[in-house]
Amino acid sequence: TRMVTLASRPDGEPGPENFDVVTAPVPELRDGQLLVRNIYMSVDPAMRGRMETTEKHYTTNFTVGDPLDGSAVGEVIASTLPAVAVGSHVRHRLGWREHAVVDAATATPVDPSTAALPDWLGILGQTGFTAYVGLTRAGRLAKGDTVFVSAAAGAVGSAAGQFARLLGADRVIGSAGGPKKARFLVDELGFDAGIDYRDDLSAGLDAAAPAGIDLYFDNVGGEHLVAALYALRERGRVALCGMISDMRDRDSSPAISHLIQATLKRLTIQGFIVRDHEDLRAEFEATVSAWLREGKVRSQATVSTGIENAPDAFLSMLTGGNVGKALVQLSEE
Ligand code: NDP
DSSP: OEEEEEOSOOSSSOOGGGEEEEEOOOOOOOTTEEEEEEEEEEOOTHHHHHTSSSOOOSSOOOOTTSBOOBOEEEEEEEESOTTSOTTOEEEESBOSBSEEEEEGGGOEEEOTTTSOHHHHHTTTSHHHHHHHHIIIIISOOOTTOEEEESSTTBHHHHHHHHHHHHTTOSEEEEEESSHHHHHHHHHTTOOSEEEETTTTHHHHHHHHOTTOEEEEEESSOHHHHHHHHHHEEEEEEEEEOOOHHHHHOTTOOGGGGGGHHHHHTTOEEEEOOGGGGGGGHHHHHHHHHHHHHTTOSOOOEEEEESGGGHHHHHHHHHTTOOSBEEEEEOSOO
16 A cells, blocks of 8 residues: 655755655554545645654654655445444544554544535534634634635635634635635635735735724734734734744744734734634534535535645645645545
8 A cells, every 4th residue: 555754854845855655565453443445635734844853833743754644534444343334434644645544543433425525624624623613712703793814715714714604704805826716715605805915915905894804814824914913903803723824934924013913902812723622523513514515605625636646735735726625535435
């Protein structure tokens, strides 16, 4: 079976040379383990930090020569547990390989009749859950809010914009790279306005929200955060989800001084890590699977095929090659 390993740590921007695709035998199953044929795997911005050596990240860093990991869904093809049937589907943390030997305790059953398999990694998975936690917990979304979401054509952002409206926001504005993605937000995802940040972000935000914004869902940091700080109304809220612009250019943000706006306007700026909020998971899954059934949210994915293309799918996602959730299909459904 094939897997992707970390060939070397990136020196600056990550590139294809940092990844290796290797073939290895599938290990024997021990008690309590499952053999999973992976069908889809997720590629995530957090991988970027985990490829580095020294940087402290909120999860473990990768080791050179070892396989990478990340979320995946697949079919159980061998099981040591009567409770987990061969032929059932599970979500787990051992992506970046065609077959995974998974401790059953770390796998969650998923039901392909409730939602399509890619959705269990995207809008109904950690991605959608991040959007839900960020809006409801960190952002304390209120009825009537004007909400601004950055990286809004991406996985978390496209969920956050759609959920914000369904959870009571009055006006939803998104930013994305390029006119095509900006139009996609309005035409396909029901945003009120889409801003191409490569054009003029501040002017776009002024035009889209002349009276200002109440909640900023930040996926980007840097200049986006600065523009949002100026657009925020008094007592506004910022949900700090991620800073993908910093991942690409570490020196891009002498922006911190602009945080004085938080003081002047009595803002609440709340960072959050999705995994601290498991208590909200059941409410999230019930709410969003109903929205999916009723056709109220649209689930979008950019799917590459074959494990050999996983590194490119990840690198492309970092520079905006994806619309919606970036996934790799490893085998047939
Ligand atoms: P996305 O699907 O949003 O993919 C990344 C997107 O970032 C690209 O499509 C690109 O879109 C955009 N981008 C890249 N560089 C820049 C830049 N310099 N300025 C503006 N946009 C840029 O990824 P995810 O939805 O998986 O993740 C979104 C954010 O959420 C990340 O910051 C991630 O770290 C964070 N996150 C946080 C979690 C938490 O628990 N707090 C959990 C999961 C994710 P474009 O073409 O528009 O530039």
